[in-house]
Amino acid sequence: MSALVVQDLSITMRGMRHVDGVSFDVAPGECLAIVGESGAGKSLTASALLGLTPDAARVAADVLSVDGVDARDFSDSDWRELRGNRIGLVSQDALVSLDPLRRVGAEVAEPLAIHTRLSRRERRDRAVELLESVSMTDAARRAGQYPHELSGGLRQRALIASALAGGPAVLVVDEPTTALDATVQARVLGLLRSIADAGTAVVFISHDFAAVRRVADRVMVMRAGRVIEQGAIADVLDAPQEEYTRELIAATRHEPRADRFGLGDAVLTGVEVSKAFSGVPAVDGASFTLLQGQTLGIVGESGSGKTTLARMIVGVEKPDSGELRWNGEHRVQLVHQNPLGAFDPRWTIDRSLREALEAGEVPRAARAARVAALMAEVGLDASLGRRRPVQLSGGQRQRAAIARALAADPDVLVLDEPVSALDPSVREKVLLLLGRLQREHDLTMIFVSHDLDVVAAVSDDVLVMQDGVIVEQGPVAAVFAAPQHPFTKELLTASAPTPR
DSSP states (O other), X not given: OOSEEEXXXXXXXXXXXXXXXXXXXXXXXXXXXXXXXXXXXXXXXXXXXXXXXXXXXXXXXXXXXXXXXXXXXXXXXXXXXXXXXXXXXXXXOHHHHSOTTSOHHHHHHHXXXXXXXXXXXXXXXXXXXXXXXXXXXXXXXXXXXXXXXXXHHHHHHHHHHHHHTTOOSEEEEESTTTTSOHHHXXXXXXXXXXXXXXXXXXXXXXXXXXXXXXXXXXXXXXXTTEEEEEEEHIIIIISOOSHHHHHHHHHTOOOOOOOOOOOOSEEEEEEEEEEEETTEEEEEEEEEEEETTOEEEEEEOTTSSHHHHHHHHHTSSOOSEEEEEESSOOOEEEEOSOHHHHSOTTSOHHHHHHHHHHHTTOOHHHHHHHHHHHHHHTXXXXXXXXXXXXXXXXXXXXXXXXXXXXXXXXXXXEEESTTTTSOHHHHHHHHHHHHHHHHHHTOEEEEEOSOHHHHHHHOSEEEEEETTEEEEEEEHHHHHHSOOSHXXXXXXXXXXXXXX
């Protein structure tokens, strides 16, 4: 008997059908992956499984059965009883999903207070057991910490423990590894697979096909609210029948960057650069060279120091010791990982770009034309300038963030995880855009990322960081083809697709 059965699910909002005739089932011990671009309807489909669709949504289905319970006509109180008890949710951003004012143990214990009659002490002890069950080291101590005191991987494990607390038959996991580094991602995916193997039905929503291969048994491809293809992992991903599926898969395959000639002189030289926070080294003795026209990739796990090094290069942080030696005057701009958080939510995109031009001392009379030119340069229609950031798609926001960085006419762009949250085809378009802009503007780029495949495609050289130290560096093709340091080997192994 399937733990989850959905037949002819449709979701309509404001007269528009966003999910249309979707059908699937998931058995105990099985993992079904749902893939597709932004707007395909995959997350909205998942929200219907949990009774979390927007108030304006009208949900209809011939069958919507969760752990044997018919949920088609559920009230809000019915859904509250079902959630956490028969079906659990692990969302994308653990830092946002976990209450910042509540200790991790209390967060994990909350479903136990709702769905069990355990005493406070029993709930506390059970929370520690749940943290241990998701392979969290020193679980008793971690239970007393706040979310911001944990790494990204530990926060995600805490969120999984909370979702499992009520013993649900079905676990819905929405983009759980998007912001995680390769080795941490591999551990979380291994944990999710072990949860499925223990008998839970898992619905895994992702745009990462390598992750899908690692964890899922079957895959369902969605486009514009419809299922266009589904089947066993090997059948769909290795021999897709639909052109759209082939395009999605192709967008995730990046050829290593060819050797580039004609790179210029050194723009920046780092000499034994170090930075510590509260006495703990974040960057320790980093030495490197950045050449004119080069793209330098920086990779490493969370806490490795890569973002701190990037922030020092931009000038947001100052080194405690060592030196960053610029060869002449250079304008440096940062493109953030999260453009939604980087933009003022109250301002339109036009206003944000005008503000950037004002800071660059562009005359007022020339700003409107320059804003239009910047929008066109990054492939955005001028009409989108009248929208606020929240009204744009993820790819549009990232293009707008790049346009704002270009407004200052920079020589050097520092990009911190610029495509990690984007779907494959959108990510490919942004990477192509960056390549074109680099050629047209003779830009020098620093590309910080946990996606080694993307780094290999866009970078000339790469720095590999571990615990604040550059453990390996050199041409990206040479380092990735024949890594010398054990940590580099571990990163590459963790990021390699491993079909089930």
